[in-house]
Amino acid sequence: MDDATARNQLKNMLAELDRSITVLRGDPAPPDGRSAADAGSDLTGADRAQAMIDVATRQRTAVLDALKRLDSGDYxxxxxxxxxxxxxxxxxxxxxxxxxxxxxxxxRRR
Ligand SMILES: [Zn+2]
Incomplete structure (x- = not known):
């Protein structure tokens, strides 16, 4: 895979992650279709959204780091x-x- 292809893929991933994070932040309702009406009893849905945001944010950081390594030639x-x-x-x-x-x-160390 050449650098240009890698850069394209990483930029696509970044755009995708940004979109997911925006959606997750904006709509804490769980993806299983329950409405926000029962939000009071829906802590697990909010927790799950937060967990997904955490994962997406970590991956976003990894993607940004990879783009930096492309720039510095360390990719x-x-x-x-x-x-x-x-x-x-x-x-x-x-x-x-x-x-x-x-x-x-x-x-393993984690
Ligand atoms: Zn190694």
């Missing part, structure tokens, strides 16, 4: 060990900052 290089991030991994997750090994080490 496609693992930020931990400096090895190239495999092409297939970048195709599946263009925002990936780490190779598979470093990512799994990091996730």
């Amino acid at each position: 496609g290089t693992c930020v931990d060990c400096g090895d190239p991030v495999p092409e297939g991994r970048l195709a599946a997750r263009p925002e990936a900052a780490r190779c598979v090994e470093c990512q799994s080490v990091r996730e």
Whole structure:
């Protein structure tokens, strides 16, 4: 995947995430169709929306970081060990900052 393709994908992801975050912030009703009328008893729906916002915000940060790495020429290089991030991994997750090994080490640590 060349840089221009990666940049395009990342920009599309960013636009998509911005849209999702805006929708989630604006409408705390859960996506299962219940109306905001029972909002008083609907804390779980609001919590779920907040959890989705958190995930989307984290991913948005990862996408922005990846765009920065494209600008600085570091894109496609693992930020931990400096090895190239495999092409297939970048195709599946263009925002990936780490190779598979470093990512799994990091996730185990959490
Ligand atoms: Zn690595």
